[in-house]
Amino acid sequence: MTPYDQDNIFAKILRDEIPSIRLYEDAETLVFMDIMPRADGHCLVIPKTPCRNMLDATADQLAACMGTVQRLSHAAMKAFDADGVTLQQFNETAGGQEVFHLHFHILPRHAGVSLRPPGNMADMDVLNEQAEKIRAAL
Ligand code: 5GP
Secondary structure, three states, rough: OOOOOOOOOOHHOOOOOOOOEEEEEEOOOEEEEEOOOOOOOOOEEEEEOOOOOOOOHHHHHHHHHHHHHHHHHHHHHOOOOOOOOEOOOOOHOOOOOOOOOOOOEEEEOOOOOOOOOOOOOOHHHHHHHHHHHHHHHO
């Protein structure tokens, strides 16, 4: 497996070298808004320690992420009055992964509403307003 790249974009977010809209952090995990959201409230949960994806993660990294995934899923659903939540997690390029630091996508869902297409940059004012709603729900 390709080794972990210390300069991937999420490693830079963890080191605060590039900006992000942070929602939550604890000793082991960080959560921030996805910059190209496919649903209102689309956010990403990452471990603070390095691993490329689920395939090289330790059981402790996975467990820490899943605890935070559950917590943020409840908050994001509450913030957007969602009916459900979709989790996405991709592994290696063939598996759809583009950023090589383990991350879980949390996507609040409403009945009958499809995800938006990928690749559309959010308006930062809107993203900040949505982040505030999730923080308030936490
Ligand atoms: P994946 O690796 O799971 O396919 O997708 C990576 C995700 O990271 C995408 O949903 C993309 O919108 C998001 N992303 C890529 N670059 C940045 C960034 O600089 N900041 C934030 N907040 N999200 C990013």
